[in-house]
Amino acid sequence: MTESNEQNHNTQPPTKKAAIPPHMKAVSGSLGGIVEACCLQPIDVIKTRLQLDRSGNYKGIVHCGTTIVRTEGVRALWKGLTPFATHLTLKYSLRMGSNAVFQAAFKDSQTGKLSNHGRLLSGFGAGVLEALAIVTPFEVVKIRLQQQKGLSPELLKYKGPIHCARMIIREEGLLGLWAGAAPTVMRNGTNQAAMFTAKNAFDVVLWHKHEGDGKVLQPWQSMISGFLAGTAGPICTGPFDVVKTRLMAQSREGGELKYKGMIHAIRTIYAEEGLRALWRGLIPRLMRIPPGQAIMWAVADQITGLYERRYLLNAPL
Template sequence: MGEKQKSQQNRKTTIPPYMKAVSGSIGGIVEACCLQPIDVIKTRLQLDRSGTYKGIFHCGSTVSRTEGVRALWKGLTPFATHLTLKYALRMGSNAVLQTAFKDSETGKLSNQGRMIAGFGAGVLEALVIVTPFEVVKIRLQQQKGLSPELLRYKGPVHCARMIVREEGLLGLWAGAAPTVMRNGTNQAAMFTAKNAFDVILWKKHEEDGKVLQPWQSMISGFLAGIAGPVCTGPFDVVKTRLMAQSRSGGDLKYKGMFHAIRTIFAEEGLHALWKGLLPRLMRIPPGQAIMWAVADQVTGLYERRHIHNATL
């Protein structure tokens, strides 16, 4: 087979970025509906400076008892929308960046290239989608009470409009710096680890025509989702604190990412920078397991119908 034929075959056996984006968005919808309560608990724990909540289960039971079970799904609309768009952008942009970093002769992608592509996808999603959606979500989640008429923000659209009116458009990008650091590092680790676990555990290589069973994808996704929260805990806590504070109320407690880290460390101790880690570990690895189980099946269906048949 000539070089031209090999090149044509390689192009045929590549999953297009739009299919990666579609698979990620479908996975994001399923993940959001399943795991929203864990995210609400994580946010409440990270914002708790007075020790109101004694732990994950106490926080969940307190919210349910005092505000109703539905309160555990506060912020679901922006969260589900944000996850759907985030995963579409993440998976699509990562596919584009991976293609750019592949060796032009062999078509292979190095681990270094995979990490850079993942970091780039994380930075892009953080700036375009994650930060404004999470600002709205966190403002909604931090509200306590049962009566809608007593709440400052009546819903995601009302919340976004109030933030823009009172704090300016940039108010929707509060906490952008730690969000970029968190998401970039997370995605660099996640894409690299997911590929590594697929190869080590199941002998599955990208676009080799083999489709993992959903339980196999869940195991690989779960394991790949563990490292990020541990490494990026301080960025996540700082992000939450910066997003939660309103710029319309006078002097800000936290002036920026580094000031917030120093202040939290001085006032609450080193362990406070990892507040909410356990609920993050309860949410992110299972979330990645769910997302990858769905995404791998969607891309697997494309592989079976198009790529595998094209190479027969």
């Protein structure tokens, strides 16, 4: 009888680890997004201006930033902060929450383990969802605000984010807020698939941190993992980001649109400006995205790590 019990015990499937609920992942991401937006908005403004510069007015990152400050004032470096901060908060909330939901769906039903394939698909799904639901309309408004030069309200077409959104809908229809959706989907889906997979890998390799083990990373550890995970995406998705910006910035006010879609925009930019133009703004993207991921993950990991240690470490499985 004892031997039979032992055999039954040994053949039982391994127990699943308790997972951090999606809503906690969403909260951690939204708080990380707020901190990131406030710190890195000037770099985003410079990146947008460089990507929209067809005549070579700006000689580089430093020249662009000093020109903006000299001609428009320091406040101009934080143009579009309201939609940018709101956009990041909602984006990270949806990204982290939906990624957790997708990961739960792809986990092995017996062991609760997630394969690398499942992690990639979860990240891509979260990126596509955030691109369509949040990123595209918010970035359209942000880019339209950022491309305006000057600080005098009477000289600006768009007076603020709400006014900008209303003007776009009135002049271009509701779909005008989703200009550049295709390259945004490709950029965000690829970015998040790589980022979530890389972040998990760096946590395991560098710090021996596994989800569910109750270990809380130090903020500097999270920043290193987040920074490294955030470097590959901008290099791989540079053309999608440039095309996205060009498509979002153009309006129907002057008549026909210069770019008809993602493929047409890539061909046109390549023909008129050369191959390097498809990676224009890459350096400020690398100055913004990896540090942004470092900041976001430093905040998010502290929140999820403390929750994990307090509620899951000794939780019944």
